[in-house]
Amino acid sequence: MNPQCARCGKIVYPTEKVNCLDKYWHKACFHCEICRMTLNMKTYKGYEKKPYCNAHYPKQQFTIVADTPENLRLKQQSELQSQAKYKEDFERNRGRGFSIVTDTPELQRLKRTQEQISNKSHSHQNQTLKA
Numbered sequence: 001m002n003p004q005c006a007r008c009g010k011i012v013y014p015t016e017k018v019n020c021l022d023k024y025w026h027k028a029c030f031h032c033e034i035c036r037m038t039l040n041m042k043t044y045k046g047y048e049k050k051p052y053c054n055a056h057y058p059k060q061q062f063t064i065v066a067d068t069p070e071n072l073r074l075k076q077q078s079e080l081q082s083q084a085k086y087k088e089d090f091e092r093n094r095g096r097g098f099s100i101v102t103d104t105p106e107l108q109r110l111k112r113t114q115e116q117i118s119n120k121s122h123s124h125q126n127q128t129l130k131a
Contacts, residue, residue: 005029021046032056 002011006021007029018025020041031038034056045057052058 007031020044021049021051023049 002013003017003024004010005012005026006023007025010026012024012026016026016028018027018030018041020030027040028038030040030044030051032044032053033050035053037053039051039053043053044051045054046052047058
């Protein structure tokens with residue numbers, strides 16, 4: 001027994017059958033829900049068991065966090081802590097005019113790379129002068 005098409009409801013014969021999203025479709029009926037562009041197994045994107053093209057695939061939307069009294073209190077508290085920390089750091093470093101950057105492995109690697117580039121350009125200049 002041949003199944004019915006998920007789009008048009010007519011019988012789908014094996015030569016024209018697309019089995020996708022737990023349903024059966026005629027090849028011509030397997031199209032984007034929005035623009036009706038014909039899709040295939042490589043070009044479709046499924047959302048809620050319906051086919052979409054890449055351009056019309058529904059985007060996930062972020063949920064909104066309600067401004068409950070507790071959330072407002074936490075937000076205000078974190079802003080106050082941030083301001084206090086910033087002021088503390090500012091007062092501690094006032095008058096220094098510069099900040100100390102620690103030698104992290106990444107900074108050491110960058111420094112070596114710059115030195116290698118600098119050495120290559122110097123040796124290239126020396127070769128040019130000798131010639």
